[in-house]
Amino acid sequence: MSINRIAFYHLETLLWIARLGTFAAAAARLNTTQPAISARVRELESHLGTALFRREGRTMALTPAGRELVRESEPLWTRFQGVLMGCSDISGATGIVRIGAGEIAAASCLPGFVAQLGRDLPHVSLEVDIALTADLIQQLASGHADLAFAAGRIAHPMLRTAPIGNVDLLWLASPAAVATMAATRPPIWSLTNLSPLYRIMKDAIAASDLADCPLNLCNNVRTMIDIVLEGGGIGIFPRPMARQQLAEGRLVPVPGAPLMPPVDFHVAVRAAEADPLVLAIFDRASRLELRSEDGI
Known part of the structure; x- marks a missing residue:
């Protein structure tokens, strides 16, 4: 066993493969190539005299020896990183x-x-x-x-x-859309159910006087802002993303809209x-x- 030939990058490579699950992911994380990762594993296995991975279909799985090395090396690697960080300014x-x-x-x-x-x-x-x-x-x-x-x-x-x-979340529309709200029922734009804010928005709409307005969904706030700026309805937007349009008067608060809890x-x-x-x-x-x- 050629322990003296084992470098820190060998162990770092092994630990990232174990964490991310594939050689390709470890290569991306370590800013190198998959062939370089494979070469490091072969070197480590050669120095230790034992296989650390076995192929299972299209994936590579740790052998019992590989799992043991990961388990024992991870705390040592963490401690080593801490020592190095403690010996130098984090900058x-x-x-x-x-x-x-x-x-x-x-x-x-x-x-x-x-x-x-x-x-x-x-x-x-x-x-x-x-x-x-x-x-x-x-x-x-x-x-x-x-x-x-x-x-x-x-x-x-x-x-x-x-x-x-x-x-804050704000109900906003273009000045032109607000001016015609009394005569029309403009659509309301909300994030889709893939967003954690969907339920907040949907509950707020249901509790408002605008519950009978058509509900349109979009998974991109920037796109919704652009649509509402063009007079395409009412939107519920986070203040930071609409601050400039509010300051310029291109978006205005919707009169009578209920307050929404901050996110x-x-x-x-x-x-x-x-x-x-x-x-x-x-x-x-x-x-x-x-x-x-x-x-x-």
């Missing part, structure tokens, strides 16, 4: 951090947060993915994302969350996350304070 940290966000969360809190991270961690590369909340939870739980920002409560046994404030926002990380850099960014994110009156 010198390197790596790739993947951040997921829902569309509303991205507009409400992500730009300033990501910009500040770039200034404070100049050697860390960020990959930002805008997706539906259900997809964000899956990506985070599977290790394909490191942190996630989302509207609504995130409930998952594998995740740890922190509240970061709330944002809570959360940041999430894997409960078992041990990477010091990811935990430091999560800690920073958990101190964000969104305010319902302005969303900043």
Whole structure:
């Protein structure tokens, strides 16, 4: 057994394959190629003198020896990362951090947060993915994302969350649409049931004087804003995403529309996350304070 030939990147590769499930996903996470990942595994197996993976159909599964090595190496690798992080200023940290966000969360809190991270961690590369909340939870739980920002409560046994404030939802329409509301029943635009805000919006519509208006659904807030700006009906929008149109008078509040509760926002990380850099960014994110009156 050639233990002296085992490098830290061998163990890092093994642990990411175990976490993400495929060589291809580990290659993407480590910013390398799948052949390079396969070569590292072969080297590690050669040095240890035992197989760590076996092929099961189109996938690779850990052997008993591989599972044992992962179990024993993970806490050592985490401790080693912590030692390195403790010996240096976090501003010198390197790596790739993947951040997921829902569309509303991205507009409400992500730009300033990501910009500040770039200034404070100049050697860390960020990959930002805008997706539906259900997809964000899956990506985070599977290790394909490191942190996630989302509207609504995130409930998952594998995740740890922190509240970061709330944002107002407003009933808005173009001035022309408001002027004709007494004579017409304009359609109302709401997010689809794939959004955690769908139920909030639907309940608010049902309790309003506009319950008999046609209900149109869309999974993209920006598109809904554009439609309403063209006089295509009434929309329920988060204040941060419509702030400019409100200031310019191109969108106005709908008279008599019921008040809606502010939307809570959360940041999430894997409960078992041990990477010091990811935990430091999560800690920073958990101190964000969104305010319902302005969303900043």
